[in-house]
Amino acid sequence: MEGQEILHKGLKEYFGFDTFKGNQEAIMRSILSEKNTFVLMPTGGGKSLCYQLPALLSEGTAIVISPLIALMKNQVDSMRNFSQEDGIAHFLNSSLNRQEVEEVKRDIMAGKTKLLYVAPESLTKLENIEFLRNVKISFYAVDEAHCISEWGHDFRPEYRRIRPIIKEIGLRPVIALTATATPKVQHDIQKTLGMLDAEVFKSSFNRPNLYYEVRRKTETIDREIIKYILSQGDKSGIVYCLSRKKVDDFSQILQANNILALPYHAGMDAATRSANQDAFLMEKVNVIVATIAFGMGIDKPDVRYVIHYDIPKSLEGYYQETGRAGRDGGEGKCIAFYSEKDLQKLERFMHGKPVSEQEIGRQLLMETAAYAESPVCRRKVLLHYFGEDYNIENCEHCDNCLNPKIKVEAKELLITVLEAIIALKEKQKADYVVNFLLGKETSEIETFSHNELEEFGSGSDESEHIWNAVIRQASLDNYLKKDIENYGILKVTKKGKDFLKKPVSFKIVKEEEEEGDLPDLESESSLASAGGSTGGAADPVLFSMMKDLRKKLSKKLNVPPYVIFQPASLEAMATSYPITLEELQNIPGVGAGKAKRYGQEFVDLIKKHVEENDITRPEDLRVKTVANKSKLKVSIVQAIDRKVALDDLAESKGIDFNDMLTEVEAIVYSGTKINIDYFLDEVMDEDVLEDIYDYFQEAETDDLQKAQEELADYTSDEIRLVRIKFLSDMAN
Incomplete structure (x- = not known):
């Protein structure tokens, strides 16, 4: 009882609060009674207080190990605000000079300092170890403890050295705190x-x-x-991108569209970064476009939306970043954009890393993909990932629950999966189990002679997609679990074994489209559904009318329809209704040349449609090209005029040949005429060129995949180069 009174008194005296939140009081009692304590508390739950108050109430100095210098400074400043004495909290890191370090050590030895914040790198320095051996330490607090785990979303190798160093300095109780940890990471x-x-x-x-x-x-x-940000008025929001370049580009695009936005990433100088963060906190700007470097320890309660431009590398990272929305308990919209291409890009980034790191990275990406592609309640999937059951049928606050999909009985499929996992001695991961069910004789399956087992191929009459859905749902319903020691290996739970003895109803979601399929934008009905699913607002009637006009023009001018405008350009026109040639040039894939050559009839048609149907246009939506992008295109056009070989040009621009072709394709699609004959003459046989050129004259689409199927003897680069020549000749 006495301990309880001391805690409540301290809470009021130092922090001005009357009551504790959630588990705070029990956590503090645990560390004050010198027990090792593990705290898993999502963002906004009041983690810092769990070690700050016990440190103030204990004899000696608490050592707080924290990963970020900016975070330490914030915490030390806030602790000093609660106390009369500046020496009550200090940090020890690389930002201090020799004199400042001495001052910190003096305050500690004089018994003034209750909290000492250190970076793990500073803790490993011999002089600091020697010094701390002579200090009376109350306890160690390891903040952002997920940095210890290779399975955590922010792994730092130096965090793994904390235990041996604690042993060297002197053993005391440890409190480890994190806002995100799966059972494996814990x-x-x-x-x-x-x-x-x-x-x-x-x-x-x-x-x-x-x-x-x-x-x-x-x-x-x-x-x-x-469009979304403009609809939010002056509300605060964060847009997360994976690369620094995308952060810079996209923040400029937002600014060009009259949105008060600033960039934030680790490549900026510290002063600018800090000024941009302050501008957001002080509400001088509404939006921060950032890499994941932004947000740790940012205590802004009224962030109303968090948008992920790119899908993150792990669900932990995603949860941490979305957790910055609505910390005051008010509205918080979390919208993530997902494409399989992004996933493949992230996998490519892993090449060159140690094999174990690649394996971990791949497992984490698979979890992210499962979340993005799952038709199940987002909350259920997310909480299950963190080892928490969520048994409410419909959360009514995610896209999947607001648009529920039809469920179908899959009892027999679950039996097949469980039997296969048991036949494989519960030693394999999901992708191996799926290949085994499908009867794929992979080298791995053959090595283990698993192709000789009776269950091999027992699921060959269903698709890979269906088996992944069954495994995902079985995990969510606790028929399966992932092994803690070897993350990703599937184990059958007691509930799963009981199910095999006495099967009950088990349902999975029936999906209309295979995962990863994009609607075919050439079909009018699918365009309407694509608009619905992506939040875009393409007008199916206008889209259909423009397709008819395109067909009419293609006959008249004797060029394939796609040469005039790509389907994606028509879709964009049916979304933003450009009614002048100038507005038309802002449509992706339409440049000045194309707008002049083909645009007038299209803008006349759109204008008439808008007037007849009394449509309010989002005409203030001007997605302007970022200057440096157009600079690259201009320099490519100039180099081609000077007849620079395209492979040499790619090398001089620091991009690979593939990316160079993509840039050149964008130039010709937007209506700029270029002549690459000088390069084709050098690298390609005349017969090959004629053959591919003839194909495009006859083809109904310029789709590369279809072209490769028809022109199997030729390489993708050859086809793309001739396609560039064809489009430039015909359309421009």
């Missing part, structure tokens, strides 16, 4: 810190006020996001 943290005996405190990961949605990423993503 186990890893406790094992690495030597605290498997710790008292564990978990708070729920459910944030009921957050709305989750995943949209298909298409060429009109910039337009979609701009």
